[in-house]
Amino acid sequence: MHYSREEKENMYIATAIPSLLSSIASFILxxxxMKLRSKSSTTWLVIYLAICNxxxxxxxxxxxxEFSNLCSTQGFLHAYFQNIACLTHALIAYCLYKSFTITESNLYKRxxxxxxAIVILTLxxxxxxxxxxxFAYVGGWCAISSFNSTYDETYYYVFYFMRFFCVWTSNLYVVGCYYLIVRKYKNLTETFVEFVDNKRVIANRMLLFPLALIFCYLPISIQRIYLEFQTVNIELSIVCIAIVSLAGVVNCLVYGISNPSIRYRITRIIMTRTTSRTGDASSELNRDMTTEFDSYK
Known part of the structure; x- marks a missing residue:
């Protein structure tokens, strides 16, 4: 599709600034x-997700x-690692759900x-x-384009089917898993005193995960479908591109800031007051993630 130079520059700004913030937020996450003393299966998956973001x-x-020779590199990195990230969201949900019935050692291996398998199958x-x-420039970044000289209609639809499959099948799976997790928390009996006091807070926090995915990926999915039937709406494209480019920031907020242990360490990274707060660190270490759900209380 044809964009004017001004439109390309505007879309690049709408992509680059949120993406840079996402990379910074992902690095902090x-x-x-990594600074957690004890790392569970969920912790490692969150780390892998942050690396992808x-x-x-x-x-x-x-x-x-601006540099068409870099389009293939960008297209590969964007498509491959975003697919891994979307499926890792689903794996995190699976991990949290299965932690009710599977020991940590077995869950880590599984x-x-x-x-x-995700890394290999999405390659x-x-x-x-x-x-x-x-790969060709499609607005914001490079992807498979019907306007490319090497366009192949069959592969074009296969590619986008797999993209939407990775994004929305995993998103729907996440919604289902977290719904079951929230139900389990709400059904906990009073014998689990430490859970009962916080289960409403925990359940509400769990709802952030699927909502974050929908916030990030629904607008860009609508925009891509819209482009198949209508002419380019540059304002809509810029908004959708900016939102999905914030995925790393959103994940940092949901998986990092909402976790007291990780939030404490992220705060120390940002504030860089490690020396003055040495005395507080030892007490905070007890809040490390030792089970799957301790991380999200």
Whole structure:
């Protein structure tokens, strides 16, 4: 599709600034999680998710609209790591749900294998269009475009089917898992005193996860579908691009700031007052993540 130079520059700004913030937020989340004394299966998955968001954020800062030779690199990094990130959201939900019935050691082994399978199985979504030079600038970043000279209609629809499958199948799975998790918390008996006192807060916080995914990915999905049937609406495109580019920031807020232990460490990173607060650190270490749900109380 054709964009004027001014439109490309505006979309690049709408992409690059939120993406840079996402990379910074993802890096802070990674450091905050790594500083936890005890890391559960969920913690490691959050770290993997943050790494994917960090890479996608940096990839989106590439001015591919200006340097077409960088388009394939950006397209691969964006498509591949965003697909992994979306499926990792679903794996985190699965991990939290299964922690009710599976020991941490077994859960870690299982989720590690599933994550490795995700990394391998999603690789073709980035590798094939990279080697076949099928990426082209579509507004905001590079993806498969019907306006590319190497356009292949069959692969075009397969690519976008897999993109929407990774995004929305995982999102729907996340919604289902967190619904079941919230129900479990609300059904806890009073014998679990430490859970009962906080279960409403925990349940409400759990709802943030699927809502965050919907906030990030629904607008851009609507925009991509809209472009298939209507002419380009540059204002709509800029808003949708900016929102989805904030995924790393949103994940930092939901998975990091909402967790007291990680929030404490992120605060220390930002404030850089490690020396003056040494005395407080020892008491805060007891709040580390030792079980799946301790992280989100």
């Amino acid at each position: 990674i450091v905050g999680c 960090f890479i996608v954020g940096l990839a989106n800062c590439i001015p591919a609209y 989720t590690s294998k599933i994550f490795l 073709p979504t980035g590798i094939y269009p990279l080697v076949a030079s099928k």
